[in-house]
Amino acid sequence: MKTTVSVIKADIGSVSGHCVSHPALMEKCDEVLANALETGILEDYYITRCGDDIDLIMTHRNGELNEEVHKTAYDAFIQATEIARDLKLYGAGQDLLSDTFSGNVKGMGPGCAEMEFKERRSDPVIVYCMDKTEPGAFNLPIFKIFADPFNTAGLVIDPSLHDGFSFEVFDVMEHKKVVLDCPEEMYDLLALIGSTGRYVIKRVFKKNGEIAAAVSTDKLNMLAGEYVGKDDPVAIVRAQSGFPANGECVEPFAFPHMVSGWMRGSHNGPMMPTSQEEANPIRFDGPPRVVGLGFQVTDAKLVGPVDLFDDPAFDETRRQSANIATYIRRHGPFEPHRLPSEEMEYTSLPGVMEKLEPRFEDMDDD
Ligand code: 13P
Ligand code: 13P
Ligand code: MG
Ligand code: MG
Ligand code: MG
Missing domain, CATH: 3.30.70 (Alpha-Beta Plaits)
Known part of the structure; x- marks a missing residue:
């Protein structure tokens, strides 16, 4: 069953x-x-x-x-x-x-x-929940969990992981998808998923087809036909015994990677892993948060969770994230803190352009 x-x-x-x-x-x-x-x-x-x-x-x-x-x-x-x-x-x-x-x-x-x-003899499952960002924010950590040997020791030293994993990637603009194998097609995969606003990892499979991870990729802007908001995403990851270990699944979050979202869904900022209790994005409506919950799935029951980022070992990451937030905030309305205009959730640009239109002149050639 x-x-x-x-x-x-x-x-x-x-x-x-x-x-x-x-x-x-x-x-x-x-x-x-x-x-x-x-x-x-x-x-x-x-x-x-x-x-x-x-x-x-x-x-x-x-x-x-x-x-x-x-x-x-x-x-x-x-x-x-x-x-x-x-x-x-x-x-x-x-x-x-x-x-x-x-x-x-x-x-x-x-x-x-x-x-x-189909449940294994013991089936650890991790659920990650993010706020103030978009589904592409999972690209970097999911890649590292399932494809980066410097993150996941098991890819090198555990025979049950040594074959690598397959990544299903959605092109959320064109509504197309492609499956790429790692390590064989790692550079092609990275060429796509580095564009976090467009190419989003949807699922990861073992080479035998068994499911390893799934991410919510629903984008409100595409659904509603207009930009009504970034979709704060969730992901499910299976751990241990043929999958990366629990500790390998949380390790990428020790790096506060840059994601888009934050204030008004229109800024780049550092991810901050926190406990459930501290998942309160307050400073400039952020910085973006991720919570990780570790369960054992047993006869379809949820045993747990362990609040995975409620670990003093992530204190340094949180401090780093706060420092990066201070640094990038000083850019105010300038890129790359503010997102490029086509990716902003809010923009006054059309109105500003309309107002200034009569004042724009052709440039002289000099
Ligand atoms: P244990 O020896 O505690 O089961 O740990 C094995 C392991 O893979 C830890 O990452
Ligand atoms: P949410 O997407 O979490 O609702 O945040 C929207 C926003 O504008 C925050 O500044
Ligand atoms: Mg939200
Ligand atoms: Mg909200
Ligand atoms: Mg949001």
């Missing part, structure tokens, strides 16, 4: 501004998911938040893109949005683009990462 892990997330309102989800919203989600547990749709669940995004981590026997599971998550978000509206929370219902459910959450606003697998 197979087990499915589904992580469905949405920002449905926060306090104050875009900082933190209100506990009442999480309680409502808990109520809806507890009901789904009782009716047998779910086997288990755990609810967390990263900043203003609520993450529903669910296990069940129904496979990926299951209508009942997706409807459960959507109903939870819809019902919690009513509370968000009553409390006049900021951005109430922000990520819900439609109030009529049609089969699954694809294209409806929430982000989703899912994987179905």
Whole structure:
């Protein structure tokens, strides 16, 4: 019998501004998911938040893109949005683009990462939740976990990892996908995924086809046909026994890599790994956060989690991230702190251009 892990997330309102989800919203989600547990749709669940995004981590026997599971998550978000509206929370219902459910959450606003697998004798699974960034923020850490031998010792010294992994990459602009093998096609893979706003790692597989990782790649700007927001992403990664070790899966986050998002979804800034409790992006609405939760998946139940970045060994990373934030912030409205105009979530440029249009003159040749 197979087990499915589904992580469905949405920002449905926060306090104050875009900082933190209100506990009442999480309680409502808990109520809806507890009901789904009782009716047998779910086997288990755990609810967390990263900043203003609520993450529903669910296990069940129904496979990926299951209508009942997706409807459960959507109903939870819809019902919690009513509370968000009553409390006049900021951005109430922000990520819900439609109030009529049609089969699954694809294209409806929430982000989703899912994987179905046959449980091993022991099956460690890690869920990462990010805020104030975009799905491409996972490209660098997922690459390092599954393809960089300087990160993952197992690629070199563990025979069960030595063959490497295959990466499924989405071109989110053209709606196309390609699968590239590592280490054989590593340079081609890097040529694509270095463009984090366009090429996004969606899944990673072992060479025998077994699923190793899945990332939510839903981009609100593409879904809505216009730029309504970056989608704060989630990822699921399997660890140990044929996959990278738990410690190899958290190691890339010891480097506070630059991602786009942060203030108004329009700035580059350093990622900061934190505990669930400290996932409160406050300074300039950031810097961007990542939370990591380590579970054992046992007969479709979630044992755990361990709050993976609640480890003093990541204190130095957090300090570095804060220092980088101070440095890059001093650029104010200049690139590369501010994103290039075509990638900004907010822009006054068309209005400014319209106003200045009559004052632009041809340049003399001198
Ligand atoms: P243990 O010897 O504690 O099982 O650890 C093995 C391992 O692979 C750690 O990364
Ligand atoms: P969220 O995408 O987390 O809602 O943040 C939006 C924003 O504009 C933060 O400044
Ligand atoms: Mg928000
Ligand atoms: Mg958010
Ligand atoms: Mg966002």
